[in-house]
Amino acid sequence: MDFKKLSKPLNQDYPNLQQHLNIEFNKIQTSWNELQAAYTNQIVRLQDLVIRARRGDIDQNYIPDALKDDQDKTLAKMINDCNDYLNAWDQKEQLIKDLVQKGFKYQNALDRNIKSGDDQQTLNGKLSTSDNRTCVICSNDNLYKNNSSRWHSLRDQLLKQREEDPQLQLIYVDFSYCSYKLDDMKVFSTGEAKNYESTPQPMSSLPLVQPKSEEIMNVLLLGESGVGKSTFINAFVNYLKFNNLQEAEKNTIVLIPVSFMMTTGDNFEEHLVKFEGKDDLSNEDHEHLGQSVTQHCKSYVFTLTDERSRGRKLRIVDTPGIGDTRGSSQDDANLQHILTYINNLTHLNAICILLKPNNARLNVFFRSCFMQLIDMLSENICDKIIFCFTNSRPAFYTPGNTATPLKALLQSLPIKTISFKQENTFCFDSESFRYLVARRNKIVFNDIEEQEYYDSWQKSSKESGRLIAYIRTKISTGIDPNQSYSVKQAQLKIYLMSRPILESMRNILRNIILSNVSKSRKVSLKLYPKTIRSPIAICLKCPRESIKIAEFWFTMDKLHVFINNKCRTCQCDPSDHYPIDYELVYKQTDDLSSKSENDIMNMLNDLCKTSAEFAHFLLESGGSSEHDPFLLGWKRMIQEEDDICAKKCSYELNFKLMQELQQLKDGYEKTKREMARRKESIELVDVYKKIENMSKCEMIELQMVAIREWHKNMIIYYEYEVPT
Ligand SMILES: [Zn+2]
Ligand SMILES: [Zn+2]
Numbered sequence: 001m002d003f004k005k006l007s008k009p010l011n012q013d014y015p016n017l018q019q020h021l022n023i024e025f026n027k028i029q030t031s032w033n034e035l036q037a038a039y040t041n042q043i044v045r046l047q048d049l050v051i052r053a054r055r056g057d058i059d060q061n062y063i064p065d066a067l068k069d070d071q072d073k074t075l076a077k078m079i080n081d082c083n084d085y086l087n088a089w090d091q092k093e094q095l096i097k098d099l100v101q102k103g104f105k106y107q108n109a110l111d112r113n114i115k116s117g118d119d120q121q122t123l124n125g126k127l128s129t130s131d132n133r134t135c136v137i138c139s140n141d142n143l144y145k146n147n148s149s150r151w152h153s154l155r156d157q158l159l160k161q162r163e164e165d166p167q168l169q170l171i172y173v174d175f176s177y178c179s180y181k182l183d184d185m186k187v188f189s190t191g192e193a194k195n196y197e198s199t200p201q202p203m204s205s206l207p208l209v210q211p212k213s214e215e216i217m218n219v220l221l222l223g224e225s226g227v228g229k230s231t232f233i234n235a236f237v238n239y240l241k242f243n244n245l246q247e248a249e250k251n252t253i254v255l256i257p258v259s260f261m262m263t264t265g266d267n268f269e270e271h272l273v274k275f276e277g278k279d280d281l282s283n284e285d286h287e288h289l290g291q292s293v294t295q296h297c298k299s300y301v302f303t304l305t306d307e308r309s310r311g312r313k314l315r316i317v318d319t320p321g322i323g324d325t326r327g328s329s330q331d332d333a334n335l336q337h338i339l340t341y342i343n344n345l346t347h348l349n350a351i352c353i354l355l356k357p358n359n360a361r362l363n364v365f366f367r368s369c370f371m372q373l374i375d376m377l378s379e380n381i382c383d384k385i386i387f388c389f390t391n392s393r394p395a396f397y398t399p400g401n402t403a404t405p406l407k408a409l410l411q412s413l414p415i416k417t418i419s420f421k422q423e424n425t426f427c428f429d430s431e432s433f434r435y436l437v438a439r440r441n442k443i444v445f446n447d448i449e450e451q452e453y454y455d456s457w458q459k460s461s462k463e464s465g466r467l468i469a470y471i472r473t474k475i476s477t478g479i480d481p482n483q484s485y486s487v488k489q490a491q492l493k494i495y496l497m498s499r500p501i502l503e504s505m506r507n508i509l510r511n512i513i514l515s516n517v518s519k520s521r522k523v524s525l526k527l528y529p530k531t532i533r534s535p536i537a538i539c540l541k542c543p544r545e546s547i548k549i550a551e552f553w554f555t556m557d558k559l560h561v562f563i564n565n566k567c568r569t570c571q572c573d574p575s576d577h578y579p580i581d582y583e584l585v586y587k588q589t590d591d592l593s594s595k596s597e598n599d600i601m602n603m604l605n606d607l608c609k610t611s612a613e614f615a616h617f618l619l620e621s622g623g624s625s626e627h628d629p630f631l632l633g634w635k636r637m638i639q640e641e642d643d644i645c646a647k648k649c650s651y652e653l654n655f656k657l658m659q660e661l662q663q664l665k666d667g668y669e670k671t672k673r674e675m676a677r678r679k680e681s682i683e684l685v686d687v688y689k690k691i692e693n694m695s696k697c698e699m700i701e702l703q704m705v706a707i708r709e710w711h712k713n714m715i716i717y718y719e720y721e722v723p724t
Contacts, residue, residue: 016096018568019534019561020106024177028085035078042075100533104170109178113723116179125724133168138186140175216313217471218345223354224363225321228390230256235433237302237722239464245457252436262438264445275437295320295564297341299719309472323363331365339376340492344711347478350471351385357392357400362409374415376488377481382417384475392427397459426467432457487621490687494614498629500703501611506637508604509660510552513653523550523588527699529706530583533713537562537577542570550588551653553644557583582706608664610690612671617682634665
């Protein structure tokens with residue numbers, strides 16, 4: 001039956017559709033589930049019919065009629081519909097995959113809030129991006145189908161342009177699912193306006209490249225879990241965007257989904273207020289309220305509209321909360337992630353510490369936070385720290401009781417240059433934002449309440465203006481985190497380098513084995529790292545395919561889309577997954593390394609020794625022995641080879657490789673033990689030299705390039721630009 005044919009493709013992966021068109025993807029999932037249910041019903045009905053006929057309960061002649069009844073027709077139609085859907089989806093998946101592979105960023109116009117009735121100017125605003133050099137192509141499925149040649153020529157033009165300018169960001173905005181009717185494909189660019197002969201009416205071009213002083217202001221937002229970071233961001237963008245509460249009420253912006261209880265009136269009536277945000281990647285996991293998950297840093301980019309900074313962009317980096325319910329090792333992991341994230345920003349203007357007033361006890365982790373920030377970014381960061389207080393209305397817009405422990409904490413730091421003064425302290429209140437959301441939920445307030453919210457808005461909105469002015473005038477020069485020279489920075493670099501070093505060693509071993517097996521056959525294996533463009537993990541539970549290249553079996557990476565500690569591809573537990581930052585592909589080549597056997601052995605031993613030294617440095621500088629990234633990597637590689645030997649025939653080379661890996665790992669552990677026994681300490685300057693040496697190895701550097709690309713892609717992936 002057709003149904004059987006259907007069930008196979010539907011269970012296939014559609015990683016791109018799931019990632020980019022989640023809502024649409026869910027629709028087909030739903031109709032598929034309905035079909036499955038209907039199909040099962042029909043089977044049960046037929047079985048029942050047969051049983052009853054056998055028992056003689058019904059006349060056998062009745063059965064052919066029963067088979068032709070309406071239910072069967074409905075089922076056939078459902079199968080047909082599903083089939084049509086599927087064909088369309090196959091094509092769509094292919095289209096997106098192709099675009100993404102060619103380096104386009106794919107976006108659903110719905111996600112940019114584009115809708116029917118938008119005029120040219122609004123549309124331009126919604127399509128504009130924070131990047132200086134961007135080309136946006138607007139199209140939909142119909143235009144693609146009906147005018148395929150023009151579509152392809154437009155795409156190729158852009159690709160050619162990017163060849164000339166590798167920094168150019170290409171974006172494909174898909175209008176297939178939004179209510180705005182696009183009558184023709186359109187291309188426009190930010191930066192230099194270019195004319196495209198094939199676009200009859202190019203849209204008016206967007207603002208030109210901003211001068212250096214107008215570059216984006218990057219602000220890192222740090223706060224304890226439960227301090228109300230999401231609400232703060234929500235409220236802040238409204239304060240910046242609207243002149244007064246009435247204006248905000250008409251068009252309240254809700255970036256991050258919110259839900260809270262609110263009491264109104266003399267009888268303290270309680271209301272549950274809920275509002276879905278625009279952003280499904282937010283740092284609050286609403287399905288499991290109260291349970292924290294590993295979250296990714298996320299950027300919100302606004303265009304400022306006040307007189308002084310008009311047109312300038314502000315990026316607020318939302319981070320996982322401090323004081324994770326899973327304990328301090330999770331806090332450490334979160335901070336590690338935050339520091340890695342800011343390392344990939346071009347610069348940082350301010351670090352905003354979000355606190356509650358009247359909090360007599362500060363989370364102990366704050367101290368560690370300050371220490372590590374100073375360690376990584378040097379003392380220069382101290383005058384870039386600002387303090388923001390949320391919900392400060394009950395404390396009459398002051399830090400209240402929090403001032404004392406905060407001062408004590410700052411005093412206890414070895415470096416005493418972080419100031420906590422009126423100048424760099426800002427007191428907000430998010431009540432007026434709650435009011436706005438409540439109004440959207442049609443909750444009515446009395447005059448006194450309205451007046452209070454009005455005051456709350458006035459005060460907070462003024463503070464927002466003061467905050468922006470402070471950053472613009474007092475701390476306008478950003479610092480480049482990546483340029484700093486510190487223990488923390490070295491640690492982060494080593495973490496990133498661990499997999500490239502290990503994979504290089506494994507591949508060198510493969511080539512040594514190959515050359516030993518057959519001296520006459522001149523074949524070697526090469527690593528080809530591939531950049532990943534979305535958050536990806538490998539599942540250890542799901543079956544993985546193996547392929548054979550040059551007599552070696554390779555376990556292929558099956559890429560699962562993994563967002564906010566949830567796998568969107570399989571049902572296995574998140575802990576069965578490990579995230580990766582690049583994909584490895586292997587190829588067989590005939591050009592053998594020109595190095596002598598001796599050189600190759602030396603190189604291998606050098607890599608092994610350096611990895612032991614790196615691991616020792618990590619441990620010495622405060623890392624935990626359980627989290628030795630090299631040891632974990634060794635174990636994983638050996639396990640992979642072991643699995644292959646257990647599953648495949650003719651695995652001799654893999655078996656040999658497993659033995660060699662084991663031997664090398666033993667050597668690694670021995671070196672590490674020796675260093676620990678001698679209590680050896682490596683100077684930071686030497687660590688930096690070793691890191692530099694490692695990147696001179698082409699095999700490692702190619703993998704590092706892919707990793708750096710991935711980090712840039714992640715910033716884009718987890719970025720939401722608020723439409724102007
Ligand atoms: Zn799985
Ligand atoms: Zn998975």
